[in-house]
Amino acid sequence: MSNVALSPVGLSMAAAMSITNVLTDVARKRALDKRDLIPATFWIRTAVTMAFGLVLLWRIAGGARVTIRDGGPLFGISALRLAAAPTFFIYLTLNVLLITVVMWLYFRALQISPLSMCVPFLSFTPVFLIPSGYIILGELPAARKLLGVVLIVAGSLVMNRRLFAVGWMAPVKAIFHEKGSRYMLLVSLIFSVTNPLDKVLVTMSDVFTEAFAYGLGLSIAFWIWGKAQHGDFAAATRGNWKWISLAGLLDAVSLLFQLGSYAYIAVVITVSIKRAGIVLSVFAGWLFFHERGVTDKVIASSVMFCGVLILYLPVSPAQALGITAVTVGGMAAALYATRHAAAHAADDVAPSVAAR
Numbered sequence: 421m422s423n424v425a426l427s428p429v430g431l432s433m434a435a436a437m438s439i440t441n442v443l444t445d446v447a448r449k450r451a452l453d454k455r456d457l458i459p460a461t462f463w464i465r466t467a468v469t470m471a472f473g474l475v476l477l478w479r480i481a482g483g484a485r486v487t488i489r490d491g492g493p494l495f496g497i498s499a500l501r502l503a504a505a506p507t508f509f510i511y512l513t514l515n516v517l518l519i520t521v522v523m524w525l526y527f528r529a530l531q532i533s534p535l536s537m538c539v540p541f542l543s544f545t546p547v548f549l550i551p552s553g554y555i556i557l558g559e560l561p562a563a564r565k566l567l568g569v570v571l572i573v574a575g576s577l578v579m580n581r582r583l584f585a586v587g588w589m590a591p592v593k594a595i596f597h598e599k600g601s602r603y604m605l606l607v608s609l610i611f612s613v614t615n616p617l618d619k620v621l622v623t624m625s626d627v628f629t630e631a632f633a634y635g636l637g638l639s640i641a642f643w644i645w646g647k648a649q650h651g652d653f654a655a656a657t658r659g660n661w662k663w664i665s666l667a668g669l670l671d672a673v674s675l676l677f678q679l680g681s682y683a684y685i686a687v688v689i690t691v692s693i694k695r696a697g698i699v700l701s702v703f704a705g706w707l708f709f710h711e712r713g714v715t716d717k718v719i720a721s722s723v724m725f726c727g728v729l730i731l732y733l734p735v736s737p738a739q740a741l742g743i744t745a746v747t748v749g750g751m752a753a754a755l756y757a758t759r760h761a762a763a764h765a766a767d768d769v770a771p772s773v774a775a776r
Contacts, residue, residue: 430684434693437677442700444670445539446708449530451663458649459656460664461527462642467668469635475676476632491624508624515617516637520645522610523638525603533600536705536717540579540698541604543572543724546731548612564730564740571727571747578720578751627679695728719754723747 452460480486491507494500502510529538547569550561579601596602621630646653657664681690698721705711726747730740 427684430681430690431693433677433681434685434690437674437681437690438693438697439700440670440674440677441694442697442704444667444674445530445535445701446704447663447667447670448527449535449709451660451667452527452531455656455660456646456651457524457528457531458642458646459651459653460660461523462639462646462653463656463660463664464527464667464671465523465635465638465642467665468671469632469639471668471672472628472632472635475672476628479628486629487625489624491620504624508621511617511621511624512633512637515614515621516634516641518610518614518617519634519638520641522607522614523642525607525610529600529603529607533598533603534705534711535709536702536711536714536721537579537598538600538604539701540717540721540724541576541601542608542611543575543695543698543721543728544605544608545611545615546728547572548609549615551612561731562737564735564737567740567744568727568730571730571744572724573727574748574751575720575722575724575727578723578755579717631675695732696725698728699725715758719751719758723751 448464451464476486488504488508490504491511492501494502494507494510550565550569618630621634625633645651678690678694699718702714702717702721705717706714726743729735730743735743
């Protein structure tokens, strides 16, 4: 790997992006607390869109041009070759519809579940990208990448490892019983479809045009949804402007840091550092929302992050095996060191689980 790929500037920007991304979730959770979800989401997305609109206007004032380029046949079907603008609009509309569902699931998960319990399940996005990549692009990852899948699944089970005292399948059932975790799994699944769409849209235009266009589309979608449900848009902002504005600003800043880092380091390194946020989210849940029982979640999210590294980074078979061995060994040591706390927690939760 070249020295440019390890540029201190790029690494610093990627680290700032990861931290800002976690703080965005904190601000979102505050903004959504005890609020009507759809109107509150509309205002958050509007704040993000305004931020990107200002950036886009600044670029245009500096001489940049907004251009929509040819994207090839629609969905790769040669008989469906349209002009660039209609093709872009169709892809954008589909992306907006899917992301609207994603945003509802994502924000609802933040609203009803601990931050440390739901955010780590975004690690499943690259897992779901394996079958979607095969179906859409005909691509299959190397066999060694499956070690990353194993670590992510193992981490998701460790998240509820105290329930092994109740039964071997209890941790698996707990993932689907916790609504926030279940919603984030659906978010990861839909992201595996929207990520290729994002790439197509950026290729046809540019990052800032695509970000503003899809942000505007999301604002319109949530406004229509809110009106259809007779949502109270004014109530969603009452005493809440600070958190709405902060969530929108941090969301935009996080993406700008991410885009800026691409000029200095490899994209896979930026994405890997971004996914380190799943560990930071556990600490954020403990720090800002006083969430308890974070020890198991720190261990679990760290294991999931190592799985993400194997999936994203161009590692050799020996490196993948080495990362897996070190991760499993570290996980075993950490679980052994905290076994007494887990045993006490199991005693507390066993009666409630058995009653379900």
